[in-house]
Amino acid sequence: MRVEEQAGRARQASYRLATLSTEVKNRALESAARALEGHGREILAGNLKDQEQARKLGLKDALLKRLILSEGKLTQIVESVREVVRLPDPVGRRLLVRELDDGLVLTKLTVPIGVIGVIFESRPDALVQIASLGLKSGNAVILKGGSEARLSNRILFTLIREAVEAADPAFRDALQLVETREDVRQLLALDQLIDLMIPRGSGELVKSIQENTRIPVLGHAEGVCHLYVDRDAELSMAVELAYDAKCQYPAVCNAIETLLVHGEVAPQFLPRLAARLRGVELRGDARTRAIIPAREVAEADWRAEYNDLILAIRVVSCLEEAVAHINRYGSHHTDAIVTSDSAAARRFLAEVDSASVMWNCSTRFADGYRYGLGAEVGISTGKVHARGPVGLEGLTSTKYVLEGSGQVVADYAEGRRRFTHRELA
Amino acid sequence: MRVEEQAGRARQASYRLATLSTEVKNRALESAARALEGHGREILAGNLKDQEQARKLGLKDALLKRLILSEGKLTQIVESVREVVRLPDPVGRRLLVRELDDGLVLTKLTVPIGVIGVIFESRPDALVQIASLGLKSGNAVILKGGSEARLSNRILFTLIREAVEAADPAFRDALQLVETREDVRQLLALDQLIDLMIPRGSGELVKSIQENTRIPVLGHAEGVCHLYVDRDAELSMAVELAYDAKCQYPAVCNAIETLLVHGEVAPQFLPRLAARLRGVELRGDARTRAIIPAREVAEADWRAEYNDLILAIRVVSCLEEAVAHINRYGSHHTDAIVTSDSAAARRFLAEVDSASVMWNCSTRFADGYRYGLGAEVGISTGKVHARGPVGLEGLTSTKYVLEGSGQVVADYAEGRRRFTHRELA
Numbered sequence: 001m002r003v004e005e006q007a008g009r010a011r012q013a014s015y016r017l018a019t020l021s022t023e024v025k026n027r028a029l030e031s032a033a034r035a036l037e038g039h040g041r042e043i044l045a046g047n048l049k050d051q052e053q054a055r056k057l058g059l060k061d062a063l064l065k066r067l068i069l070s071e072g073k074l075t076q077i078v079e080s081v082r083e084v085v086r087l088p089d090p091v092g093r094r095l096l097v098r099e100l101d102d103g104l105v106l107t108k109l110t111v112p113i114g115v116i117g118v119i120f121e122s123r124p125d126a127l128v129q130i131a132s133l134g135l136k137s138g139n140a141v142i143l144k145g146g147s148e149a150r151l152s153n154r155i156l157f158t159l160i161r162e163a164v165e166a167a168d169p170a171f172r173d174a175l176q177l178v179e180t181r182e183d184v185r186q187l188l189a190l191d192q193l194i195d196l197m198i199p200r201g202s203g204e205l206v207k208s209i210q211e212n213t214r215i216p217v218l219g220h221a222e223g224v225c226h227l228y229v230d231r232d233a234e235l236s237m238a239v240e241l242a243y244d245a246k247c248q249y250p251a252v253c254n255a256i257e258t259l260l261v262h263g264e265v266a267p268q269f270l271p272r273l274a275a276r277l278r279g280v281e282l283r284g285d286a287r288t289r290a291i292i293p294a295r296e297v298a299e300a301d302w303r304a305e306y307n308d309l310i311l312a313i314r315v316v317s318c319l320e321e322a323v324a325h326i327n328r329y330g331s332h333h334t335d336a337i338v339t340s341d342s343a344a345a346r347r348f349l350a351e352v353d354s355a356s357v358m359w360n361c362s363t364r365f366a367d368g369y370r371y372g373l374g375a376e377v378g379i380s381t382g383k384v385h386a387r388g389p390v391g392l393e394g395l396t397s398t399k400y401v402l403e404g405s406g407q408v409v410a411d412y413a414e415g416r417r418r419f420t421h422r423e424l425a
Numbered sequence: 426m427r428v429e430e431q432a433g434r435a436r437q438a439s440y441r442l443a444t445l446s447t448e449v450k451n452r453a454l455e456s457a458a459r460a461l462e463g464h465g466r467e468i469l470a471g472n473l474k475d476q477e478q479a480r481k482l483g484l485k486d487a488l489l490k491r492l493i494l495s496e497g498k499l500t501q502i503v504e505s506v507r508e509v510v511r512l513p514d515p516v517g518r519r520l521l522v523r524e525l526d527d528g529l530v531l532t533k534l535t536v537p538i539g540v541i542g543v544i545f546e547s548r549p550d551a552l553v554q555i556a557s558l559g560l561k562s563g564n565a566v567i568l569k570g571g572s573e574a575r576l577s578n579r580i581l582f583t584l585i586r587e588a589v590e591a592a593d594p595a596f597r598d599a600l601q602l603v604e605t606r607e608d609v610r611q612l613l614a615l616d617q618l619i620d621l622m623i624p625r626g627s628g629e630l631v632k633s634i635q636e637n638t639r640i641p642v643l644g645h646a647e648g649v650c651h652l653y654v655d656r657d658a659e660l661s662m663a664v665e666l667a668y669d670a671k672c673q674y675p676a677v678c679n680a681i682e683t684l685l686v687h688g689e690v691a692p693q694f695l696p697r698l699a700a701r702l703r704g705v706e707l708r709g710d711a712r713t714r715a716i717i718p719a720r721e722v723a724e725a726d727w728r729a730e731y732n733d734l735i736l737a738i739r740v741v742s743c744l745e746e747a748v749a750h751i752n753r754y755g756s757h758h759t760d761a762i763v764t765s766d767s768a769a770a771r772r773f774l775a776e777v778d779s780a781s782v783m784w785n786c787s788t789r790f791a792d793g794y795r796y797g798l799g800a801e802v803g804i805s806t807g808k809v810h811a812r813g814p815v816g817l818e819g820l821t822s823t824k825y826v827l828e829g830s831g832q833v834v835a836d837y838a839e840g841r842r843r844f845t846h847r848e849l850a
Contacts, residue, residue, distance in 0.1 A: 015752060019775040098797055104786060106796055113808050114778065195808045216641065216809045237831040244833035327440060349826050350444040353539065361529060361829025370837070371531055371825065372523055372846035383538050383620045383822040384641045385809035397808040400796065401774050404786025406662040408669035412795070421797035 003186040007115065007193040009173035010140035014114045016170045017138045022089040025136055028167035033081040035163035036128070036156070040074050043159075046151040047124065054148045066123045067148050077125050084132040087374045090392045091138045099422040101412075103405040111399045112138035114195040117187050119144045119209065121201035124152040130200070131160055131175055133375055137395035142176040142194065144184055153177065188213035196395075198378055203305060218394060220381035222305045222331040223253025225363045228322040228348065230339035231262040235269050237360065238338040239276045242311075244362040245336070246280060251307045253379065254334050254356075254366040258302060258312040260322045266315045267291055273313075280309045287315035302329040319344055323351045330354065332381045334366040355381055355388035428611040432540065432618040434598035435565035439539045441595045442563045447514040453592035454557055458506040460588035461553070461581070465499050468584075471576040472549065479573050491548045492573055502550050509557040512799045515817045516563045524847040526837075528830040536824045537563035539620040542612050544569045544634065546626035549577040555625070556585055556600055558800055562820035567601040567619065569609055578602065613638035621820075623803055628730060643819060645806035647730045647756040648678025650788045653747040653773065655764035656687040660694050662785065663763040664701050667736075669787040670761070671705060676732045678804065679759050679781075679791040683727060683737040685747045691740045692716055698738075705734045712740035727754040744769055748776045755779065757806045759791040780806055780813035 036043070047069040054064055069077075096108035116139045120126040127145050134141035145153035157177045164171040178187065187194065191214045198218045199209045206221040227245055229238045245256040261269055270291045274282060283301050284294035294313060301312040302325070316322045326335050336358035337348040345359045356366040366389060368376025373391030380386045386394040411417040461468070472494040479489055494502075521533040541564045545551040552570050559566035570578035582602045589596040603612065612619065616639045623643050624634045631646040652670055654663045670681040686694055691712065699707060699717045708726050709719035719738060726737040727750070741747045751760050761783035762773040770784045781791040791814060793801025798816030805811045811819040836842040 015748075015776050015778060018778070019772075100790070100795065100797065104790075108813075210639070214635070214639075216807075218809075234831070240831065240833055244835050248833070248835045248838065323440075345828075347444075349828075351440050353440060353443070354824070356825040356827060358827040359829065361827055361832040362834050364834035365525070365529075365827055365829075365832070366825070370525065370834070370844065372525065372844065382641075387823050388533075388825045398812050399779070400781040400791070400813045402781060402783040402786055402790055403770075403774075404784065404790075406659075406665065407786045407790070408665055408673070409787050409789035409795070410669050410673045413673065419795065419797065 006176040013173040014140040028164040031163040031167040032160045035159045046155040097424040110396045121146045124149045223333045224331040226335040229261040232341040233338040284313040288313045334363045431601040438598040439565040453589040456588040456592040457585045460584045471580040522849045535821045546571045549574045648758045649756040651760045654686040657766040658763040709738040713738045759788045
């Protein structure tokens with residue numbers, strides 16, 4: 001089937017999916033969970049073939065690791081589907097109920113977005129998670145997985161699709177799988193059929209999608225996060241926050257890449273930092289290198305997402321300079337201040353233009369699970385639609401429903417009737 | 426000044442604007458209102474020159490009419506600024522306050538979007554309205570008006586800019602005016618500096634902007650709205666709703682362009698419709714023309730936005746066919762059903778994929794003022810960010826603020842601490 005036809009079918013399915021009750025959606029997801037549970041051997045056999053092929057092609061260890069499924073992993077995957085079943089339905093919430101006039105009532109409802117395209121790399125568990133989240137929110141989902149996981153993806157996809165279609169015919173065509181780069185290129189041109197693209201993977205993947213489509217993209221290309229150690233910071237807290245934000249998991253987007261420190265405390269702070277961050281490559285500006293040994297930082301370092309045990313350091317003269325640096329070089333993802341001065345903190349939180357701003361805690365908290373959103377669809381650094389860690393509500397839009405009893409606008413335009421605009425319930 | 430420099434200054438200003446209190450913003454807007462009030466003669470003199478020039482160039486009457494300012498119109502314009510002062514501040518609302526753990530509190534706040542570009546045609550009053558709405562919501566605004574109103578726009582812009590800057594230096598560079606098509610072309614490339622584009626004008630204007638930028642665009646290119654007269658419609662109500670939705674103001678986006686009618690009631694309904702819509706050019710399919718005289722409809726008519734006293738008519742065999750027609754040919758703006766069958770209405774409201782769906786009332790109600798939103802920024806047919814009539818909250822984004830006391834993620838990852846995820850106040 002051609003990609004455009006797949007997208008067209010997904011679009012048709014989306015109209016039906018929008019009308020499904022929570023119960024019908026949950027029943028279908030439970031069927032999918034049982035299907036995955038019942039076909040573990042088949043899934044693992046397919047995954048083994050993917051692994052063999054990947055080893056033959058010399059796939060890097062890190063990628064190979066993400067590709068591998070095991071019985072334990074499979075149990076987790078099935079559990080993740082059941083977790084989505086337990087999440088509240090994001091569709092059908094009444095955001096507003098307003099009487100416009102006697103017998104003329106306006107409701108603003110949450111509705112599914114429609115058709116979502118998801119492009120992810122290697123990990124086959126991502127296919128299951130995103131398919132579940134998409135169906136729970138009443139969307140049709142077009143999935144493109146990593147080519148390394150092609151067989152695993154096909155098996156998982158087919159099991160889920162057949163299970164949900166058997167549970168209710170409304171799910172027919174609700175899930176579509178595409179496999180090649182050429183398919184993706186075609187998808188990106190279908191802005192009349194696809195409402196939202198969600199790339200899950202490397203910064204390069206996200207950037208290449210953002211640059212090649214007019215479909216809105218939910219995601220973030222980069223995580224260049226900062227920790228600013230203010231003049232009035234408690235230095236032992238600052239050292240531990242820097243350690244956690246840099247070292248606890250350096251490969252993720254909410255780890256810090258640059259540390260800014262106020263000039264008045266730099267002489268006391270930087271040696272303690274260097275001692276705690278032993279093993280981290282430090283790159284500093286001239287003022288930093290006058291205090292501790294560090295490689296000379298280059299202008300490009302301020303915009304770099306190392307995703308590794310490397311930290312750029314700059315000594316600043318005041319809070320304003322720190323804020324200006326972050327707004328200029330950062331990726332508007334997550335930035336934190338360490339200070340005991342609440343006025344300084346308030347200014348930082350207000351003026352730093354990022355999706356998450358933090359005071360006296362680690363940037364690593366920026367995450368849907370830690371924020372208590374239930375499940376994370378992604379982290380967005382865009383300012384429209386959704387910003388920061390995005391939960392299931394990020395897969396919804398809204399719809400105004402107006403119910404009347406024959407009202408015409410002429411009566412209001414010509415002064416025969418007046419709007420009451422009264423909020424109900 | 427080059428357009429990119431103007432946008433850069435607006436971006437810098439946006440960081441300050443985000444921190445302003447409601448009081449400071451309202452005081453600045455009141456200063457702007459007074460400045461406009463105090464310089465009526467100057468504004469009208471400039472507008473007169475625009476009119477002379479427009480007449481020389483042979484501007485169409487309809488456009489000329491929208492260009493003309495009078496003392497009465499000026500009073501309305503000043504009043505519109507004071508109305509914006511009275512609107513609640515959309516910034517700083519707490520959408521969520523959640524304890525993640527003891528002494529670790531997450532708040533989700535509404536914040537300004539940042540820098541908004543607005544492109545509008547002829548009417549100089551639009552400049553004042555959009556500048557006021559932009560500043561009230563803490564955004565920097567780059568304005569491009571119609572070239573016919575160049576002098577009027579310059580005078581209005583300068584008065585407002587000087588008044589708000591005098592009221593508070595934080596407003597410096599908050600408003601920027603650009604004037605040429607080449608300026609617009611440059612603006613559309615500045616997706617790193619501009620967060621949202623709002624085109625206000627013809628469908629061609631909106632479409633050309635959507636097609637030439639990667640900046641998110643709020644708006645709708647077309648309003649192809651439908652009225653579906655169901656088998657169980659009260660026919661006299663249906664006739665009056667059709668009359669209001671087509672004739673009360675045919676030039677606007679929420680007027681209907683196509684009427685669909687169930688085959689069982691078409692023989693009774695269509696003659697009554699034709700009698701009431703005397704003067705409207707009817708274009709019908711074969712089943713329609715078997716009942717009433719009408720021009721033959723072409724496939725292109727189903728997608729046409731006439732904005733005129735023309736109505737396309739189709740007889741359908743069932744509700745499903747009506748819904749399918751609307752989802753296929755419509756512009757997802759506003760569509761209504763007339764029926765006494767609440768089950769049919771429920772289905773229509775759920776399955777029609779439009780920003781506003783209506784039951785037994787006129788599509789002309791789809792409007793920010795009528796919906797009680799206070800002021801209308803525009804009507805969006807997009808499904809991300811904002812959908813339907815958009816009020817001041819459409820100019821806001823959100824920001825997560827996390828306040829702690831030294832918490833690190835390692836403690837939670839390694840099981841030493843657990844999240845409480847408790848909703849506060």
